[in-house]
Amino acid sequence: MAVTDTSVVHTECFECPIRHRAVCARCESDELEALEAVKYYRTYDAGQSVIWCGDRMxxxxxxxxxxxxxxxxxxxGRTQMVGLLLPSDFVGRPGRDLAxxxxxxxxxxxxxxxxxxxFEExxxxxxxxxxxxxxxxxxxLDAAREWxxxxxRKTAREKIASLLAIIARRxxxxxxxxxxxxxxxxxxxxRESMADYLGLTLETVSRQISALKRDGVIVLEGKRHVxxxxxxxxxxxxxxDNDGGMPA
Incomplete structure (x- = not known):
């Protein structure tokens, strides 16, 4: 695990912004106290590795x-982005030693x-x-099937719209x-990361975002505020034909 240049923060479980969706969402007070005893917080800078494939977790x-x-x-040596981890998503697998x-x-x-x-105990x-x-x-598993x-099967415009809908809903x-x-x-x-994740070129991503903006589907302030x-x-x-994509 890469821990260099990380700072440690601490948040009480009851004040945690992901408390209602994280792995501890169903825990009672005494169960949260048990988790408190084995938890720690770490922050990583953009671009920093959290874990490498094959490393011991x-x-x-x-x-x-x-x-x-x-x-x-x-x-x-080719790489493929196979998933996104958003707030409340779980990292690692109990019972599995390697990433x-x-x-x-x-x-x-x-x-x-x-x-x-x-944690396994x-x-x-x-x-x-x-x-x-x-x-x-x-x-x-449902999200992987949707992806x-x-x-x-989806067009470039549908891919961009789906990704925006997933992030907006979450x-x-x-x-x-x-x-x-x-x-x-x-x-x-x-936009480079979006292109990599969706299997599109950077130019296609930019063109489709501009089209969604032009058609009034989204409003952009700068490149990130949507x-x-x-x-x-x-x-x-x-x-x-239902709710637009992966589970929230």
Whole structure:
């Protein structure tokens, strides 16, 4: 685990901004106290490695603030971004010693970490943790299936709209805000990162974002501050016939 140039912060569990969605969401007061005893916080600068594929993982944890990428490297050196880690997402796998992917901070990243062995012991004694982790794992499986559809069948415009809808919905849910009507959020990815993640060129990403802006689907202030005047209209651009993509 890369721990150089990181600073340590601390937040009480009851004040945590991801408390209602993280792996501890179902925990009672005594269970939170047990987690407090084995947790620690770390922050990473944008571009800093959290863990390398194949490294021993002595921790698991949740993203509190910021965003990270999951990347896989092929034998010939080519890399592919295979996932995004947004606030409340869980990093690591109990019972697995080695990291399956490279995890890299895309923005300033804060993680609530748990020492892996004590966390695994807590899972045995605390069913609420295991139940919530199972829910999150099933949500992740649904998200992976949705992403297969996005990469394989959607147009460039639908891909961009889907990614914006995913980020907008997650941001709204974390803030306990509405997921309909007007939604405002800061885009945590550069256009280069969006292109890599969606399998598009940088030029295509820029062109499609400009088209969505021109058509009034989104409003941009600078390159990152996004206003969605009508979230249902954005969902209509995703090509989906239900709620626009991955679970929140």
């Amino acid at each position: 002595d921790f698991v944890g949740s993203v509190v603030e910021g965003i990270a990428t999951l990347t896989q490297t092929m034998e010939d 399956a992917y490279d995890v890299t901070a895309t923005t300033q990243l804060t993680m609530c970490c748990f020492r892996r062995k004590p 807590l899972m045995v004694r605390t069913p609420h943790i295991g139940q919530r982790l199972l829910e999150m794992t099933l949500d992740e 297969m559809l996005l990469l394989g 941001d709204a849910v974390l803030r306990l805000g509405p997921t309909r009507g007007r939604i405002v959020f800061d885009l945590p990815l550069t 206003t969605v005047p009508d979230f249902d209209r954005l969902l209509g651009e995703t090509g989906d």
